[in-house]
Amino acid sequence: MSHYSHAKFVLSAPDIRHLGADQGVEVAFAGRSNAGKSSALNRITRQKGLARTSKTPGRTQLINVFELDTERRLIDLPGYGFAQVPVEMKKKWQRALGEYLQQRKSLKGLVVLMDIRHPFKDLDQELIHWAVKSNLPVLALLTKADKLKSGQRKAQLLMAREASLAFCGDVTVHAFSSLTGVGLESVEQVLNQWFGLPGKQAPTEISPAS
């Protein structure tokens, strides 16, 4: 049974002043527009319509809060780096995003989602550098892994893991597909650790007879 399948939508906030109390543990999903943040949340929670997804970049314009229980929340953040959005709107989102990331005390882990075909773009790197500086663990999730053949996927993953060393921080890299579920178990293991939830039970060892 997954810890995440009971997630419930709580609220959408234009900025941190409209979020609930800053207590418990939050894990936020960040990344460029269209990287697959909302799709990943839906896959992890096994709820197809929980977070709204779209072919049009810039779908998620608010901070969306999903609750696992009273002490644990998943956060779907607005995407960054979408050129076609009017400047004023872009500024508003970036401000909301920056404030959330810098001021939210309950934020205990950051999932940075990047298309596996072009990971670690400038804004992704900036975000990860900032997280490392703030001692926030990062899960770099290479999304849409189903778009690559197995060989290419492994090569991209290796390349990204190598690149992640440059951040000199707690940065874990996994490949993921919302479509096929590739990487889901690895993501859950990281989330369980951040949320302080029990992981998969290790098989019971039978002690040798003495």
Ligand SMILES: Nc1nc2c(ncn2[C@@H]2O[C@H](COP(=O)(O)OP(=O)(O)OP(=O)(O)O)[C@@H](O)[C@H]2O)c(=O)[nH]1
């Ligand atoms: N093939 C494939 N397509 C995906 C995957 N994940 C997301 N997509 C598609 O990518 C597009 C964007 O997905 P979203 O989940 O809405 O992306 P987002 O990062 O939440 O985007 P914003 O809210 O605009 O920031 C949609 O058309 C999804 O169907 C995946 O794992 N595989």
Ligand SMILES: [Mg+2]
């Ligand atoms: Mg979204």
